[in-house]
Amino acid sequence: MIPASFDYVRPTTVGEAVQALSDGGDDAKLLAGGQSFIPVLRLRMGDPSLVVDLGGIAELRGVREEGDAIVVGAMTTHHDVTRDELLGRHVALIAEATRTVADPQVRHRGTLGGALAHADPAGDLAAPTLALDAELVVVGPSGERRVPASEFFEDYFTTAIGPTEILTAIRFPKYTGWGARYEKFNRVAQAWSIVAVAATVKVDGGKITDARIGLTNMAGTPVRARGVESALVGQSMSEETVRAAAQAAAEGTSPTSDADAGSDYREHLARVLTGRAVLAAAG
Amino acid sequence: MARIRTTVDGLVYEDDVEPRMLLVQYLRERLGKTGTVIGCDTSNCGACTVHLDGLSVKSCSVLAVQANGSEVLTVEGLERDGQLHPVQQAFHDNHALQCGYCTPGMIMQSIDLLGDNPDPTEREVREGIEGNLCRCTGYQNIVRAVQDAAQKMKPGAHAAPQAPQSVAGGGA
Numbered sequence: 001m002i003p004a005s006f007d008y009v010r011p012t013t014v015g016e017a018v019q020a021l022s023d024g025g026d027d028a029k030l031l032a033g034g035q036s037f038i039p040v041l042r043l044r045m046g047d048p049s050l051v052v053d054l055g056g057i058a059e060l061r062g063v064r065e066e067g068d069a070i071v072v073g074a075m076t077t078h079h080d081v082t083r084d085e086l087l088g089r090h091v092a093l094i095a096e097a098t099r100t101v102a103d104p105q106v107r108h109r110g111t112l113g114g115a116l117a118h119a120d121p122a123g124d125l126a127a128p129t130l131a132l133d134a135e136l137v138v139v140g141p142s143g144e145r146r147v148p149a150s151e152f153f154e155d156y157f158t159t160a161i162g163p164t165e166i167l168t169a170i171r172f173p174k175y176t177g178w179g180a181r182y183e184k185f186n187r188v189a190q191a192w193s194i195v196a197v198a199a200t201v202k203v204d205g206g207k208i209t210d211a212r213i214g215l216t217n218m219a220g221t222p223v224r225a226r227g228v229e230s231a232l233v234g235q236s237m238s239e240e241t242v243r244a245a246a247q248a249a250a251e252g253t254s255p256t257s258d259a260d261a262g263s264d265y266r267e268h269l270a271r272v273l274t275g276r277a278v279l280a281a282a283g
Numbered sequence: 284m285a286r287i288r289t290t291v292d293g294l295v296y297e298d299d300v301e302p303r304m305l306l307v308q309y310l311r312e313r314l315g316k317t318g319t320v321i322g323c324d325t326s327n328c329g330a331c332t333v334h335l336d337g338l339s340v341k342s343c344s345v346l347a348v349q350a351n352g353s354e355v356l357t358v359e360g361l362e363r364d365g366q367l368h369p370v371q372q373a374f375h376d377n378h379a380l381q382c383g384y385c386t387p388g389m390i391m392q393s394i395d396l397l398g399d400n401p402d403p404t405e406r407e408v409r410e411g412i413e414g415n416l417c418r419c420t421g422y423q424n425i426v427r428a429v430q431d432a433a434q435k436m437k438p439g440a441h442a443a444p445q446a447p448q449s450v451a452g453g454g455a
Contacts, residue, residue: 103329
């Protein structure tokens with residue numbers, strides 16, 4: 001199908017984009033990589049009067065080191081995230097999860113900021129962003145603010161970004177030397193996660209000294225498996241310990257039931273995949 | 284209407300397009316490049332895959348206005364002086380098609396894959412074309428063709444883009 005008509009602007013600075021969004025009113029929408037938004041337009045699930053394309057804003061692309069943080073521009077593509085040397089070294093979990101997003105063509109166009117702002121509960125990048133305690137940089141008419149990932153994801157397809165605000169960057173603390181694994185369960189021809197687990201752990205002298213675990217598609221938002229994290233920390237690394245700790249993975253979740261899986265099966269998947277993800281991350 | 288200037292298969296085109304026009308529509312309906320096909324309405328199938336500035340994309344999920352200033356390579360731009368591209372030839376030699384509808388996208392994605400990984404394992408080929416569906420399920424020979432092409436075109440696989448030639452008045 002063909003999208004309904006809309007006006008289109010392609011600003012070259014964040015300031016111009018914020019202005020265009022404010023001027024456009026309620027029906028103005030932002031276009032990032034377009035790999036979810038253009039299908040939404042084509043299926044006429046959305047009917048904006050104005051599309052503000054962020055593709056012309058050079059400052060929104062790229063990865064840089066800022067002291068203790070690795071800062072990823074919101075318009076950095078999945079393709080670039082998977083190949084970035086700084087992310088590979090300091091924030092391996094986000095690179096690992098990004099490799100599983102969709103397919104090569106979509107990864108060439110899709111962006112980290114676009115995926116997080118879209119906030120699809122089956123999307124793969126929200127859970128690692130939450131697990132990694134990232135901060136999301138949001139710019140609006142009254143300036144810039146930083147939102148912790150724990151406050152960013154509010155509900156299905158809903159984030160803390162205001163109607164006239166733009167997500168400009170994602171700031172990750174460094175996890176240098178931590179192991180990382182994104183363990184994903186999906187139908188082969190559909191890369192959306194039925195359930196997935198993002199795990200990064202620090203192992204020192206055979207002991208787990210720190211752990212961060214996020215769950216994909218176990219609620220309307222990504223969920224942190226804090227029970228598992230605290231059960232792991234201080235333990236000697238062994239398959240038995242990890243499998244026992246992973247039993248807490250579904251605590252505090254509220255998974256949906258749909259054509260792919262019932263909620264009880266999703267809880268089972270969360271426990272099994274958490275065990276696998278932690279073992280792989282630690283190994 | 285927005286004015287766009289795009290290089291497609293080595294020729295420069297200038298056209299006025301509605302912002303809602305998809306790149307695949309522009310290629311097919313304005314430039315007559317019907318070698319690039321539309322296979323689905325859900326961005327799943329990859330039949331419409333082309334290269335945009337050297338990277339494979341699904342042209343149903345890119346607006347024509349987003350290709351302004353860019354270079355597009357379609358399956359129609361692969362042949363050189365009557366010679367098929369080695370990946371096209373390998374698809375022919377290995378009978379890597381049944382109904383053939385997925386073939387243009389499969390070929391464009393395979394060229395992208397080989398540019399990245401000139402000697403992929405069978406698994407790497409399957410992962411590299413995971414965004415392309417063959418509804419006939421004829422993957423066996425497709426994978427065989429990609430590996431055959433890899434052997435025949437070592438090293439370096441991206442089809443060299445032609446230098447832009449004269450300005451052609453779009454298909455409008």
